[in-house]
Amino acid sequence: MDRSIDDEYRTLVRAFNEGAPDASGELFEALYHELRAIARRHLGRERAAATVSPTVLVHEAFLRFTGRPIDRINDNRHFLALIARVMRQWMVDRARRQQAAKRGNRPLMATFAEDRIAGDDGLDAADLLALDDALAALRERDPAMADVVEFRYFVGFTIPETASALDVSERTVARHWEAARAWLLVRMGPRGPR
Structure with a gap:
């Protein structure tokens, strides 16, 4: 990353932390293209995102x-x-509203295949809700693994980027990522969230 851009981010973060009224808007503008890329990844994983x-x-x-x-x-x-x-929470809320309207507030029962966790197939509203529920349960069980899932799956960071963001080794991120994926797949198996 360009040193001047890195310095700009540090200045904006410092202003935000000090309570400057326009700091969040300025940080938002500075990171707008990255935020749109994250949004595209989120929407690319939801089938009803058109x-x-x-x-x-x-x-x-x-x-x-x-x-x-x-x-x-x-x-x-x-x-x-x-x-x-x-963003994820907004999409989950939207999926809940869609499911409630579609199914009359019946309990969610969803299947979830490993290729969806890996991001190779889109999520429908039921799968998105199941993933959100499972991720909340994972956060209670192991916050570090849940953080890795959020950075890898929802933000779209690579293993090295996730390691840098979380200030842990790449090996730790890779281990947490594999364990979290396995745990989520079991949690979200054919009978749905437990």
Whole structure:
């Protein structure tokens, strides 16, 4: 990364942490292209996403993000991860509304194949909800593994990028990623979330 860009991010993060009123908007603008790429990945994994554009998802997530109290952010990667989490939550809320309208609020029973965890196939609303439920359960069990899933699957970071963002070794990220994928697949098996 260009040193001047890295310095710009540090300055914006510092301003955000100090409570500067326009800092979140400036950080959002500076990272806008990366946020759109994250949104495209999110939408590429949801089959019913044709009605939502990456721009809409980015802006909806930013509106939700600015409405939440955030004590501080560590760096631009932390900011991206927070926005990616908000994007995921917006999509999950949207999927819940769709499922409620479609099925009259019946309990969710979904199947989930390994190729979906790997990102090779799109998620339908039921699978997205099942993944969100399973990820919440994983976070309670092992927050570090849940963080790796969020960075790898939802933000789209590589193993080295995830290791850098989480300040752990690449080997730890690879181990957590494999274990988390296996745990999620068992949790989200043919009988649905447990």
